[in-house]
Amino acid sequence: MWLVLCSTQDISGLWAFQGLQLRGLRPIELVTVEMLPYSLKWEHTMGVSDPEFSITLVDGRVIKSGAVRGVLNRLTHVPLHHLAGGPDYDYATQEYTAFFMSWLFALPMPVINRADAQGLCGAWRHISEWVWLAGRAGLPTPLYSQKSTDRIDETVEIRRLHPVGTPTITAIVVGERVFGPHLPSRILTGCLRLAQLAKAGLLGIEFAASASENGWTFAGATPMPDLRVGGEPLLNALAEELF
Amino acid sequence: MILLCGIPTESPLAMVRKALDASGEHYLLLNQRQFSVMGIMLEIADGRSTGRLRVNGDSYPLEEFTAIFTRLMDYRFLPELKDQPDGSPQRQLCRNLLDTLNRWAEVAPARVVNRTAAMGSNFSKPFQAQLIRRFGFEIPETLITNDPELVKAFRARHQRIIYKSISGVRSIVQTFNDRDMERLENIRWCPTQFQAFVEGTNVRVHTVGHETFATAITTDATDYRYAHRQGGNHAKLRAVELSDDLAQRCLELSEGLGLAFAGIDLKVTHDNRAYCFEVNPSPAFSYYEAHTGQPIARAVAAYLAGG
Numbered sequence: 001m002w003l004v005l006c007s008t009q010d011i012s013g014l015w016a017f018q019g020l021q022l023r024g025l026r027p028i029e030l031v032t033v034e035m036l037p038y039s040l041k042w043e044h045t046m047g048v049s050d051p052e053f054s055i056t057l058v059d060g061r062v063i064k065s066g067a068v069r070g071v072l073n074r075l076t077h078v079p080l081h082h083l084a085g086g087p088d089y090d091y092a093t094q095e096y097t098a099f100f101m102s103w104l105f106a107l108p109m110p111v112i113n114r115a116d117a118q119g120l121c122g123a124w125r126h127i128s129e130w131v132w133l134a135g136r137a138g139l140p141t142p143l144y145s146q147k148s149t150d151r152i153d154e155t156v157e158i159r160r161l162h163p164v165g166t167p168t169i170t171a172i173v174v175g176e177r178v179f180g181p182h183l184p185s186r187i188l189t190g191c192l193r194l195a196q197l198a199k200a201g202l203l204g205i206e207f208a209a210s211a212s213e214n215g216w217t218f219a220g221a222t223p224m225p226d227l228r229v230g231g232e233p234l235l236n237a238l239a240e241e242l243f
Numbered sequence: 244m245i246l247l248c249g250i251p252t253e254s255p256l257a258m259v260r261k262a263l264d265a266s267g268e269h270y271l272l273l274n275q276r277q278f279s280v281m282g283i284m285l286e287i288a289d290g291r292s293t294g295r296l297r298v299n300g301d302s303y304p305l306e307e308f309t310a311i312f313t314r315l316m317d318y319r320f321l322p323e324l325k326d327q328p329d330g331s332p333q334r335q336l337c338r339n340l341l342d343t344l345n346r347w348a349e350v351a352p353a354r355v356v357n358r359t360a361a362m363g364s365n366f367s368k369p370f371q372a373q374l375i376r377r378f379g380f381e382i383p384e385t386l387i388t389n390d391p392e393l394v395k396a397f398r399a400r401h402q403r404i405i406y407k408s409i410s411g412v413r414s415i416v417q418t419f420n421d422r423d424m425e426r427l428e429n430i431r432w433c434p435t436q437f438q439a440f441v442e443g444t445n446v447r448v449h450t451v452g453h454e455t456f457a458t459a460i461t462t463d464a465t466d467y468r469y470a471h472r473q474g475g476n477h478a479k480l481r482a483v484e485l486s487d488d489l490a491q492r493c494l495e496l497s498e499g500l501g502l503a504f505a506g507i508d509l510k511v512t513h514d515n516r517a518y519c520f521e522v523n524p525s526p527a528f529s530y531y532e533a534h535t536g537q538p539i540a541r542a543v544a545a546y547l548a549g550g
Contacts, residue, residue: 047384117363135290
């Protein structure tokens, strides 16, 4: 079977699930992050044998790692609303997240994107690291500046490369292909290089309108882009990567 | 120049500082508790980081630092901030200072002990165990579940089993006993990690660059770090030599995880099999050095100096 792991709020993930189903990836199961914490039975093992897991979902479906042929993974967090307010909520959150990191990493390849120490669906990097990697990948980048006297509170606010409201466009790398807007060759090469440096099978790369390089300046990157930007060609590529 | 970050009286930092003093290396100590006299500015352009660090009126280009040893603690627990309300200017300054330092350390072209990203695998023990396995180590038979019946079967199969946290939250490893059976239903709320107990000798291996320092720990406790609390005698530590093969695997494991300095927890069985439980990316090596005299701090200092 194939798996699509996403939130019920993730329109893009749900769209991809339908699209992959239409492309013949069957049986394909949609498993939402909202139902996972309520699973009736978890069994995750490792030792002499390769890591394995089995999940008995609350609707009766059983997902066994050995039966999985490919995964589109868009899990970002573990919602534990049912435990909120309890004395061990913070501990439970860390335990569940660490547990998810492990069983997601145990999924047999291909997995787009595989769990990483920095995120459940691939590395979530700070913008300073993204802009550093983008520069090394050869993409035009704005100057990034951070000072200890900055007024920004990053616990509630995201640090940005460009002012809020700056128009941006997104390109999406899937494997060795780039989807979205038509890109100058240097930018296209830079996108592929950035995905390689980030070890991401799927990566959304944002660009802001600017005067440099015909208007392409790096604005950010994410392992969780809106897949609809790539349209049907992106779905075809995903199906090929997962088949 | 080498940058040391943390609280000067903290044992590992103090020992590395002393070793640097002994070798005459040039370093700057950033005392985290004196954050109010510090400032840092970081810039990144074209894949390169630059900037300046200011301490007590002196200013240093970030590019001059060739190595960083960081033992920074969570700023919220600093005594200087305990009476400060959330969002106070002092708290914000301290948070931004540490954040900017950390951001720089992630991208700096320097020897960093250790970068935050590389330390991430320690957040999930079974995740890290999957990586450990790839380097030729055995890992204990492990079950993570929310089903009491599976635990009972696991215990019946392995006889003696232990349980511990899944995440990086520090927990005392406990042997699962009959009293735990009475509260086993609680795991339905949160999957819990159980492992088959491995008989053998605990060995802590510190890897520093291309060097290894191994310490054997003799104890009758399940978790030697808490030997006295678990009703036994204090653990006894002694320096031991690893086989070339095992030392090489430890070095490859640390390097594979991106850690220039690591504390690897092994258990070596009577038939010489090496089980690996965990790789600590920020090891409190001072405990081992104090008991064995192994020159771990000196090796860290030499590594920072480019050796």
